[in-house]
Amino acid sequence: MTDQTRLLTGDRGGEVWRAELPGAGTVTAHVLDPVADVELLHEWVNRPHAGFWGLAGLSREDLTATYAFVDSLPTHHAYLVRWDGEPVVLVQLYHPEDDPVSTAYDAQPGDLGLHFFKGGDGPAERYGVQPWAVVGPAVLAFAFAEPGTERLVAEPDAGNRAAVRRMAAFGFEPAGTVRFESPQGPKEAVLAFCTRERAAALLTEAGLVGAHRGAR
Numbered sequence: 001m002t003d004q005t006r007l008l009t010g011d012r013g014g015e016v017w018r019a020e021l022p023g024a025g026t027v028t029a030h031v032l033d034p035v036a037d038v039e040l041l042h043e044w045v046n047r048p049h050a051g052f053w054g055l056a057g058l059s060r061e062d063l064t065a066t067y068a069f070v071d072s073l074p075t076h077h078a079y080l081v082r083w084d085g086e087p088v089v090l091v092q093l094y095h096p097e098d099d100p101v102s103t104a105y106d107a108q109p110g111d112l113g114l115h116f117f118k119g120g121d122g123p124a125e126r127y128g129v130q131p132w133a134v135v136g137p138a139v140l141a142f143a144f145a146e147p148g149t150e151r152l153v154a155e156p157d158a159g160n161r162a163a164v165r166r167m168a169a170f171g172f173e174p175a176g177t178v179r180f181e182s183p184q185g186p187k188e189a190v191l192a193f194c195t196r197e198r199a200a201a202l203l204t205e206a207g208l209v210g211a212h213r214g215a216r
Helices: 038-045 048-053 060-072 131-143 161-170 196-206
Strands: 015-021 025-031 076-083 086-094 111-118 151-154 173-182 185-195 212-214
Touching: 015 131, 025 131, 038 048, 038 060, 038 086, 048 111, 060 076, 076 131, 086 131, 111 131, 111 161, 131 161, 131 196, 161 185, 185 196
Parallel strands: 111 151
Antiparallel strands: 015 025, 015 212, 025 076, 076 086, 086 111, 151 185, 173 185
16 A cells, blocks of 8 residues: 555645744645636746746646646645745645656655745745745645655756756755656656755754644
8 A cells, every 4th residue: 555644635725734933924735726726826837937847828627637636646746835825836745656757766665756836926025034945944844744754856857947956955965867758748857855854954954843733
């Protein structure tokens, strides 16, 4: 049986994780609702920087169907991350052993794949800090929320320089370039990892240890 302790689950639209950050507001993660969130998603995936996600040009109906399929999978989940209630990031977490990336590396027990897409513009800063200085560590903490996760795996497209830079800023350590067949066709990606121990050190530095909790 596939290990289910790596993914937070809940009702569509429901909050599954929350971080109260002293002096920096609240970051929450919600199970993506393919119906209620489709207008927001449609606007996000059709922005110029969203090309690497391969969803531009999909109708609202097709986009709803795509994420309804993701919602039906026990091994892949999508979440909307909000900062003080404002949607800012789409996060997808998945079991790598049940994903095409498993053909490109030797997936280990406790691995959890991470895709993240910066959607909302948001303010240039809030509480005197840049958004990613808050949201980045929060996404990292959220991805490690379940005890079964021991290591995060990221594989942004090698040509997506912004995502590669953000991955490094999150604390991921690159492990070379890999190639595999994705649902959008052949993909060349930068493979990178972040262990639970490394994340704990980064979150301590960011003041996030003990500031977050699951919301069931």
